[in-house]
Amino acid sequence: MSGSRIVAIIIVALIHIALGYALVTGLAYSAVKKAIERVTTVDIKEPPPEKKPPPPPPKQDNPPPPIVAPPPPINIAPAPPPIQTQPTIPPPAPPVLRVPPPAPPAPPSRARGASPDNLQRWAARIQGxxxxxxxxxxxxxxxxxxxxxGADGRVQGCNVIRSSGSSSLDDAACRGMQRYARYNPALNDAGDPVSSTTSQSIRYVLPD
Structure with a gap:
């Protein structure tokens, strides 16, 4: 065979192959397109799972008997003694009046005033x-x-309340009272000597 014949055969073969490929590809594409058009899309929702009830507890062949405690002992109290009621309520006893004993009497007061002790004796000395x-x-x-x-019976102070008219005689009288006069001192309620005041007169007479 010549070279041109071989080339022609190859070209014819390639043309056949190309036509076959085009035919096969076109037919396949149209068939796929028709199949896609015929198929309809359907969304299928799955049903929710059914809730199964909980399994029953296992059955026990012979359950243990319940524990029964013995009843507590019952204390039966004796019957209370009969209540005695009085038809009438006696009157309440009168209250006892307690009179306190009388207070002891107060001791008598021993108070007294001052009094001259041997007046004539010391008055004569003052006048002399x-x-x-x-x-x-x-x-x-x-x-x-x-x-x-004072409480000792002596004159502690002297004040002329009525003058004799002579200052010499007034001064001599107070001086003599404080020097010679003696008194029984005054006493309080308890009998204790206390100081006190009194009045005293001295008469001066000229000697013959």
Whole structure:
């Protein structure tokens, strides 16, 4: 065979192959297209799962008998004693009045005032101590004084409340009272000596 014949045969073979391929491809494409058009899409929903009831508890052949505690002992109290009722209620007893004993009487008061002790004796000594100035002037008279008597019975203070008219006699009277006069001191309620005040008069008379 010549070379041109071989080339022609090859060309014819290639043309046949190309036509066969085109035919096969076209037919396949149209067949696939028709098949796609015929197929309809359907969404299938799965049904929800059925809820199965819980399995029953296993059956026990012989359940244990329940535990029964013995009943507690019952204490039967004896019958209470019969209640005695009184038809009438007696009146309440009168209250007892307790009178306290009377207080002991208070002791009698022992208070007293001051009193002169041997007045004539010491008054004569005061009158006998006549001041010389009053003698020269022939002065006489009565001196009244307020005196303070201590708890010891002695005169602690003297004040002329009525003059005799002579200063010499007034001074001599207070001086003599504080020097010679003695008193029984005043007492309080308990009988204890206390100081007090009183009045006293001294009379001066010129000697013959």
């Amino acid at each position: 101590d006549y001041p010389s100035a009053a003698l020269r002037r022939n002065e006489s008279g009565t001196v009244t004084m307020q005196i303070t008597i």
